[in-house]
Structure formats: structure tokens, C-alpha cells
Amino acid sequence: xxxxxxxxxxxxxxxxxxxxxxxxxxxxxxxxxxxxxxxxxxxxxxxxxxxxxxxxxxxxxxxxxxxxxxxxxxxxxxxxxxxxxxxxxxxxxxxxxxxxxx
Numbered sequence: 882x883x884x885x886x887x888x889x890x891x892x893x894x895x896x897x898x899x900x901x902x903x904x905x906x907x908x909x910x911x912x913x914x915x916x917x918x919x920x921x922x923x924x925x926x927x928x929x930x931x932x933x934x935x936x937x938x939x940x941x942x943x944x945x946x947x948x949x950x951x952x953x954x955x956x957x958x959x960x961x962x963x964x965x966x967x968x969x970x971x972x973x974x975x976x977x978x979x980x981x982x983x
Contacts, residue, residue, distance in 0.1 A: 912974040
């Protein structure tokens, strides 16, 4: 009797997972799209910020180049960290697109 109940629960769970898989794939696709949008916005913001730093670098009245070089290094580190985080997030989202084994 107990085995019969367990098998019934397993069938219901399997059916629920199979029913919800299209929703999971849809949410994963939307998540990847959002990650791509964020990635593009970060690239644009990085380019804008780097352009302003380069403009100050060429301006003789700007503060010392050591300060600007430090700003460039910090900006590069922040950008690399953000891109690594987005890459990890997109990889974890891609895992959701695969059918869930039961």
C-alpha cells in the first residue's frame, strides 16, 4: 500500500514538472534577454566613463595622471567583475532551460 502511494506521488510530481517545464524555459529565455540588455548597458556606461577619463587625461588642467590611471584600473576591475557576474548568472539561467530530470 505504501509503495502504491509513493508511486502515485511520483507520477503527480513527474506530471507537474513536465507541465511546468515550458514556463521554466520561457522564464529562462526572458532572464537571458534581460542579462543581455544589462550587459549592453554596462558596455555603454563603461565606454562613456572611459571617454570622460581619457578627455581629462588629455586635458593639461586635470588632476595628475596617477589619479586618472587609478580611476582607469578601478573602472576596469569593476567592469570585469560585473561581466563575470553576468556570465555566471547567464550560465545558471541556461541550466534552467534544460528539462528537469525526474
